[in-house]
Amino acid sequence: xxxxxxxxxxxxxxxxxxxxxxxxxxxxxxxxxxxxxxxxxxxxxxxxxxxxxxxxxxxxxxxxxxxxxxxxxxxxxxxxxxxxxxxxxxxxxxxxxxxxxxxxxxxxxxxxxxxxxxxxxxxxxxxxxxxxxxxxxxxxxxxxxxxxxxxxxxxxxxxxxxxxxxxxxxxxxxxxxxxxxxxxxxxxxxxxxxxxxxxxxxxxxxxxxxxxxxxxxxxxxxxxxxxxxxxxxxxxxxxxxxxxxxxxxxxxxxxxxxxxxxxxxxxxxxxxxxxxxxxxxxxxxxxxxxxxxxxxxxxxxxxxxxxxxxxxxxxxxxxxxxxxxxxxxxxxxxxxxxxxxxxxxxxxxxxxxxxxxxxxxxxxxxxxxxxxxxxxxxxxxxxxxxxxxxxxxxxxxxxxxxxxxxxxxxxxxxxxxxxxxxxxxxxxxxxxxxxxxxxxxxxxxxxxxxxxxxxxxxxxxxxxxxxxxxxxxxxxxxxxxxxxxxxxxxxxxxxxxxxxxxxxxxxxxxxxxxxxxxxxxxxxxxxxxxxxxxxxxxxxxxxxxxxxxxxxxxxxxxxxxxxxxxxxxxxxxxxxxxxxxxxxxxxxxxxxxxxxxxxxxxxxxxxxxxxxxxxxxxxxxxxxxxxxxxxxxxxxxxxxxxxxxxxxxxxxxxxxxxxxxxxxxxxxxxxxxxxxxxxxxxxxxxxxxxxxxxxxxxxxxxxxxxxxxxxxxxxxxxxxxxxxxxxxxxxxxxxxxxxxxxxxxxx
Ligand SMILES: [Zn+2]
Ligand SMILES: [Zn+2]
Numbered sequence: 001x002x003x004x005x006x007x008x009x010x011x012x013x014x015x016x017x018x019x020x021x022x023x024x025x026x027x028x029x030x031x032x033x034x035x036x037x038x039x040x041x042x043x044x045x046x047x048x049x050x051x052x053x054x055x056x057x058x059x060x061x062x063x064x065x066x067x068x069x070x071x072x073x074x075x076x077x078x079x080x081x082x083x084x085x086x087x088x089x090x091x092x093x094x095x096x097x098x099x100x101x102x103x104x105x106x107x108x109x110x111x112x113x114x115x116x117x118x119x120x121x122x123x124x125x126x127x128x129x130x131x132x133x134x135x136x137x138x139x140x141x142x143x144x145x146x147x148x149x150x151x152x153x154x155x156x157x158x159x160x161x162x163x164x165x166x167x168x169x170x171x172x173x174x175x176x177x178x179x180x181x182x183x184x185x186x187x188x189x190x191x192x193x194x195x196x197x198x199x200x201x202x203x204x205x206x207x208x209x210x211x212x213x214x215x216x217x218x219x220x221x222x223x224x225x226x227x228x229x230x231x232x233x234x235x236x237x238x239x240x241x242x243x244x245x246x247x248x249x250x251x252x253x254x255x256x257x258x259x260x261x262x263x264x265x266x267x268x269x270x271x272x273x274x275x276x277x278x279x280x281x282x283x284x285x286x287x288x289x290x291x292x293x294x295x296x297x298x299x300x301x302x303x304x305x306x307x308x309x310x311x312x313x314x315x316x317x318x319x320x321x322x323x324x325x326x327x328x329x330x331x332x333x334x335x336x337x338x339x340x341x342x343x344x345x346x347x348x349x350x351x352x353x354x355x356x357x358x359x360x361x362x363x364x365x366x367x368x369x370x371x372x373x374x375x376x377x378x379x380x381x382x383x384x385x386x387x388x389x390x391x392x393x394x395x396x397x398x399x400x401x402x403x404x405x406x407x408x409x410x411x412x413x414x415x416x417x418x419x420x421x422x423x424x425x426x427x428x429x430x431x432x433x434x435x436x437x438x439x440x441x442x443x444x445x446x447x448x449x450x451x452x453x454x455x456x457x458x459x460x461x462x463x464x465x466x467x468x469x470x471x472x473x474x475x476x477x478x479x480x481x482x483x484x485x486x487x488x489x490x491x492x493x494x495x496x497x498x499x500x501x502x503x504x505x506x507x508x509x510x511x512x513x514x515x516x517x518x519x520x521x522x523x524x525x526x527x528x529x530x531x532x533x534x535x536x537x538x539x540x541x542x543x544x545x546x547x548x549x550x551x552x553x554x555x556x557x558x559x560x561x562x563x564x565x566x567x568x569x570x571x572x573x574x575x576x577x578x579x580x581x582x583x584x585x586x587x588x589x590x591x592x593x594x595x596x597x598x599x600x601x602x603x604x605x606x607x608x609x610x611x612x613x614x615x616x617x618x619x620x621x622x623x624x625x626x627x628x629x630x631x632x633x634x635x636x637x638x639x640x641x642x643x644x645x646x647x648x649x650x651x652x653x654x655x656x657x658x659x660x661x662x663x664x665x666x667x668x669x670x671x672x673x674x675x676x677x678x679x680x681x682x683x684x685x686x687x688x689x690x691x692x693x694x695x696x697x698x699x700x701x702x703x704x705x706x707x708x709x710x711x712x713x714x715x716x717x718x719x720x721x722x723x724x725x726x727x728x729x730x731x732x733x734x735x736x737x738x739x740x741x742x743x744x745x746x747x
Pocket of ligand 2: 459460461462463476477478479480481
């Protein structure tokens with residue numbers, strides 16, 4: 001493909017969704033040399049001026065109607081062939097347009113204010129002509145070297161080109177006079193890939209044998225420079241981060257860049273610190289909390305190669321790397337890697353695709369890997385499994401005690417705290433240990449449970465908990481099965497069947513009552529809404545300014561408090577009864593993560609889990625720290641019900657102000673899809689439509705239709721087909737449809 005040509009191929013950002021077409025535009029003389037692959041331009045389109053992405057050069061079938069490019073947005077390319085490939089893949093797999101995907105990849109919007117002007121050099125002839133000229137230039141090897149370099153890396157400055165070709169700048173001047181090189185002035189310097197000198201501080205941490213082996217496997221793959229994916233399954237406290245850091249150092253050594261994703265940056269100040277300590281100025285931190293200006297600066301440092309080590313949250317996966325060598329995803333099972341509005345991509349999938357396109361290595365790490373990822377390590381799967389079964393310094397995993405709350409109720413204790421938990425907290429406070437109280441909360445809790453036997457009613461077809469509605473009905477959010485909420489427990493006949501849950505503030509008040517001398521900190525979304533307050537609370541607790549920290553999901557992840565000797569889980573049941581087929585998996589992961597916060601220092605730790613379902617396998621195996629057994633229990637359940645990893649799901653979410661319209665629209669789309677799949681057995685089944693668990697948000701009602709398919713391409717084809725039929729006669733459908741392929745949650 002010629003990089004410079006007379007007609008640019010442009011993807012136009014049309015508002016009409018999911019349509020992709022490449023149009024030809026003529027490059028006017030004044031933009032010659034500036035319109036290059038990867039640059040955004042402004043083009044006339046149907047009487048409007050729209051943004052276009054230059055994706056190549058070629059000739060249209062007829063030049064009669066070809067219009068001219070009207071303006072240039074970027075003085076330098078903002079996407080590479082790798083990123084265009086990624087955008088095309090996203091369009092195909094998330095059912096959006098390539099332009100939309102590019103928009104997603106390129107945001108935050110790239111500013112060009114305050115840019116300086118730089119002269120860039122390009123070959124002045126098409127490659128084949130230049131090759132002819134080169135073959136005749138046997139007596140001027142320095143000029144040949146410079147031209148070869150200009151061909152390989154167009155757009156270098158005079159100095160850069162001379163340095164890269166190892167010649168003096170006068171050689172560049174001679175070539176320009178000869179008409180073999182030409183230059184153009186742009187506003188921002190374009191830096192190409194370069195080798196980084198690994199300015200790595202080595203720390204005197206000795207790896208244990210397991211870590212050593214893990215590192216050598218990953219390092220080998222990085223050096224090889226081909227696509228490889230690893231799942232690093234290490235128990236909490238087994239030193240996964242040290243393996244990441246050393247693998248990143250290897251990537252730098254071979255001249256590549258590395259991206260590390262963490263679920264939430266505000267929760268991992270310790271991680272940021274470790275990266276800075278190790279890689280210094282070479283670290284760029286990217287997350288959505290950064291002010292636009294700072295984000296742009298970091299973006300720029302990455303593009304220019306000054307920051308080859310990127311640490312960030314989900315969207316950092318689109319970092320503008322020129323030579324990606326390693327993608328690390330810490331806590332790979334976390335659902336925050338899935339974008340949950342608009343273009344619903346999964347950062348893990350993006351990492352895998354980018355790595356495939358660039359020949360890079362992916363390292364997924366977790367103490368509780370997602371079932372899907374574990375499944376991919378089994379025979380013939382694309383991931384290689386690496387295990388870290390020991391904690392560093394041979395610290396033991398803390399013993400976990402399960403407290404049966406049904407017994408507490410039977411014996412007259414209706415409070416939040418069981419008697420064993422109260423006794424343990426007292427004991428640990430007396431011996432000057434710190435206590436972490438974990439409150440499982442997901443923003444809403446609308447299931448009803450028998451407090452005497454722990455029963456929660458489930459949909460027999462979908463195996464998810466039924467959700468309580470104000471009309472007194474218990475409803476399945478997948479298939480819309482519903483029954484009247486019973487007055488008596490159908491299992492034990494008990495009267496104590498009611499709502500379940502307690503807020504952090506209530507727990508704080510109770511703690512104050514039971515342990516009047518203790519210093520208490522609370523961390524939840526209310527107490528941390530101010531910027532920086534996460535870090536303040538974490539630091540205060542770390543410095544032992546408090547004895548008890550009460551918190552939600554936020555305190556479960558990745559934190560390292562050496563002073564914590566007791567972790568108490570107030571209510572293990574809430575996630576277990578989420579209306580979601582992953583409820584057991586999420587509960588297991590959460591309990592394991594929370595338990596992992598105990599005993600990370602010199603003192604041994606202890607964990608207490610309060611639950612009304614002490615016999616559920618996800619509780620018993622979490623208590624035994626046995627993730628293998630969890631996998632063996634859960635996989636047959638998924639298989640028998642046809643849930644991932646044995647199928648692919650799509651959720652179509654319908655929203656509108658009028659609930660009747662939502663119902664009607666969703667039902668019509670169901671009929672349409674039934675018609676499309678009827679007759680041929682394509683392994684597709686439909687659930688619903690049913691009201692979404694969060695039935696109304698911002699005055700809009702929400703209903704969902706779930707499509708299950710044996711293969712992802714089948715799923716995609718059916719949705720594509722139904723959408724194009726809908727677009728043809730759109731008029732009847734009033735609700736907005738949002739498509740989520742393989743959703744991580746369906747609230
Ligand atoms: Zn009961
Ligand atoms: Zn159901």
